[in-house]
Amino acid sequence: MCGIVGYIGSKEKTINVLLKGLERLEYRGYDSAGIAYLDQNQIQLIKKSGKLNCLEKSVDRNLLTEMGIGHTRWATHGEANEINAHPHRHGKIVAVHNGIIENMNALKKELEEKGISFVSDTDTEVFVALLNDAFEKYQDMKKAIEYTMSKVEGSYAIVCFNEDDKEHLYVMKKDSPLLIGVGMGEMFVASDYQAFREFTKKYVLLDDFEYGIIGKNAWHIYKDGKEVEKKLEVLDEQDILSNKEGYDCYMHKEIYDIPEVLTNLLTFYETKEIHSIPDYCKYNKIQIVACGSAYHAGCVGKNLFAHFAHFPVEIEYASEYRYQPILADEHTLVIFVSQSGETADTIHCAKKIKEMHIDSLAIVNVYNSTLSRLTDYVYYMRAGEERAVATTKGYSSQIALFIVILREWMKAKNTWTVSLEEQYQEGKRKMLQVIQPCFKNFEHFSWISNIISKPMNFFIGRQSDYALSLEASLKLKEVSYLNSSAYAAGELKHGTISLVEKGTPVFAIATDKNTYEKTKSNLMEVKARGAYVILTTLDTVDQEIDVDEKIIVPDVGALFQPIITIIPFQLLSYQVAKSLDLDIDHPRNLAKSVTVE
Ligand code: AGP
Numbered sequence: 112m113c114g115i116v117g118y119i120g121s122k123e124k125t126i127n128v129l130l131k132g133l134e135r136l137e138y139r140g141y142d143s144a145g146i147a148y149l150d151q152n153q154i155q156l157i158k159k160s161g162k163l164n165c166l167e168k169s170v171d172r173n174l175l176t177e178m179g180i181g182h183t184r185w186a187t188h189g190e191a192n193e194i195n196a197h198p199h200r201h202g203k204i205v206a207v208h209n210g211i212i213e214n215m216n217a218l219k220k221e222l223e224e225k226g227i228s229f230v231s232d233t234d235t236e237v238f239v240a241l242l243n244d245a246f247e248k249y250q251d252m253k254k255a256i257e258y259t260m261s262k263v264e265g266s267y268a269i270v271c272f273n274e275d276d277k278e279h280l281y282v283m284k285k286d287s288p289l290l291i292g293v294g295m296g297e298m299f300v301a302s303d304y305q306a307f308r309e310f311t312k313k314y315v316l317l318d319d320f321e322y323g324i325i326g327k328n329a330w331h332i333y334k335d336g337k338e339v340e341k342k343l344e345v346l347d348e349q350d351i352l353s354n355k356e357g358y359d360c361y362m363h364k365e366i367y368d369i370p371e372v373l374t375n376l377l378t379f380y381e382t383k384e385i386h387s388i389p390d391y392c393k394y395n396k397i398q399i400v401a402c403g404s405a406y407h408a409g410c411v412g413k414n415l416f417a418h419f420a421h422f423p424v425e426i427e428y429a430s431e432y433r434y435q436p437i438l439a440d441e442h443t444l445v446i447f448v449s450q451s452g453e454t455a456d457t458i459h460c461a462k463k464i465k466e467m468h469i470d471s472l473a474i475v476n477v478y479n480s481t482l483s484r485l486t487d488y489v490y491y492m493r494a495g496e497e498r499a500v501a502t503t504k505g506y507s508s509q510i511a512l513f514i515v516i517l518r519e520w521m522k523a524k525n526t527w528t529v530s531l532e533e534q535y536q537e538g539k540r541k542m543l544q545v546i547q548p549c550f551k552n553f554e555h556f557s558w559i560s561n562i563i564s565k566p567m568n569f570f571i572g573r574q575s576d577y578a579l580s581l582e583a584s585l586k587l588k589e590v591s592y593l594n595s596s597a598y599a600a601g602e603l604k605h606g607t608i609s610l611v612e613k614g615t616p617v618f619a620i621a622t623d624k625n626t627y628e629k630t631k632s633n634l635m636e637v638k639a640r641g642a643y644v645i646l647t648t649l650d651t652v653d654q655e656i657d658v659d660e661k662i663i664v665p666d667v668g669a670l671f672q673p674i675i676t677i678i679p680f681q682l683l684s685y686q687v688a689k690s691l692d693l694d695i696d697h698p699r700n701l702a703k704s705v706t707v708e
Pocket residue numbers: 402403404405448449450451452453454457500501502589702703704705
């Protein structure tokens with residue numbers, strides 16, 4: 112959440128770098144945006160509520176300044192208005208922040224008792240006021256930073272500068288990502304390397320409790336008062352920068368990326384020799400920990416392990432796992448799933464598991480992300496940059512990786528039979544063959560007006576179809592704002608069916624041949640109560656059934672079926688949002704990388 116960017120270097124470039132960086136970071140939040148820079152030795156601030164384009168209209172791109180900071184916000188404290196927008200200034204210091212200061216009330220009270228007053232509702236302003244107060248006392252930025260970091264609790268990635276020092280940017284980090292991009296005679300700071308990758312491929316990753324002083328030719332990073340040596344990282348070239356390529360939005364484009372992503376991913380993991388694989392034989396338990404769509408991908412993974420490996424897998428929301436007793440030991444493998452690799456809830460769990468010396472594996476997209484550095488094994492999703500807040504290709508590649516891991520796991524345990532390998536090869540071949548035509552078939556649903564304006568949509572399914580229902584329902588909610596819920600098909604009759612009335616849309620997903628007849632009975636129950644039933648099933652099953660609409664998906668076999676079955680729902684959500692004229696890539700209240708708890 113919140114994207115932060117900083118630049119020191121060429122006076123012709125500063126404004127351009129800040130705005131470009133913010134554009135690349137807009138996925139992290141888009142309630143408001145702002146920049147600060149030095150003009151004639153004075154801090155200048157421009158802040159606007161609303162999306163980044165509101166700020167862009169107010170900034171003169173020809174402005175000459177050698178140093179600046181910028182921010183795109185996802186509000187945590189205080190309304191998304193101009194006053195609460197970052198940067199925040201107190202005295203000589205101006206800063207942008209990503210994170211949450213948990214003891215802001217106590218700190219604010221202390222500062223107010225000293226006569227300091229506040230204009231915004233933000234925790235960031237308290238941070239800046241504290242830093243400025245410390246600077247006034249010590250007259251030394253490093254000491255002021257050390258004092259401030261010792262006082263604040265919570266999470267922060269901070270970039271700031273001092274009006275009297277046009278030679279340096281200052282940075283601090285705890286629990287929120289922060290990187291320094293290293294150029295020739297220029298330096299960049301950002302929450303994500305996407306912000307500066309156009310300008311430099313070299314970067315340094317800050318670790319928790321580190322802080323630094325950045326000049327245009329050198330950087331110095333410290334921890335506990337001592338300078339620390341940092342490794343210079345080089346951007347992975349396979350992590351390609353994305354653009355819309357003629358599509359009307361990133362979500363639509365990223366759905367169409369899926370075939371290529373899957374082809375590359377499966378080929379890569381089938382052929383790569385150096386890829387480090389855990390000793391799967393050592394485990395008697397798997398726990399999957401994730402949030403949102405990544406959790407839903409984990410639900411599909413759990414199902415795959417149950418049905419093919421007959422192996423029990425536990426799955427937990429990261430936000431819950433963190434606060435419960437960890438029932439894991441040296442025979443447990445904890446699998447963390449995250450597109451961004453920066454989700455705060457997931458990161459906290461990974462830290463806890465690391466401290467307990469329990470083996471962990473990450474399914475993650477962003478190279479060198481915090482999660483990838485915390486776990487023992489990393490399976491990169493290799494999906495390329497995903498910019499739409501609603502994940503599509505990310506989710507599909509997570510499922511593909513569960514298939515990869517299942518295959519490796521069963522091979523290690525000598526339970527992957529010749530017949531399973533045939534199923535895998537045949538399923539993969541069919542899946543890659545039918546996926547393109549699927550896009551065409553599901554690009555236009557003529558009946559979407561029947562679901563828009565209804566107070567509620569239900570998604571039902573059993574087993575992996577239930578896992579898919581969870582994701583289909585979330586996708587519809589997040590981009591179209593239509594109310595919807597997913598249920599295990601057999602559960603509806605235990606209470607929720609009371610909400611079904613004439614015209615209530617019920618999406619029944621029934622691609623699991625073992626439970627098809629049972630789900631069919633459940634959908635007849637809702638049909639009998641007037642529901643508008645949309646059945647999704649396979650082209651190979653008997654479709655003689657009285658429902659309102661059908662979505663027929665090609666049968667590619669149980670292993671790869673979830674990858675095909677979710678496609679119509681990803682496209683449906685996109686179509687509904689488009690017909691409602693919504694900002695599909697930036698749904699209200701959301702951010703792509705949820706770096707607060
Ligand atoms: C997906 O469409 C959502 N935007 C959201 O649920 C997301 O999957 C979740 O926040 C987890 O993110 P991560 O994969 O980056 O950890």
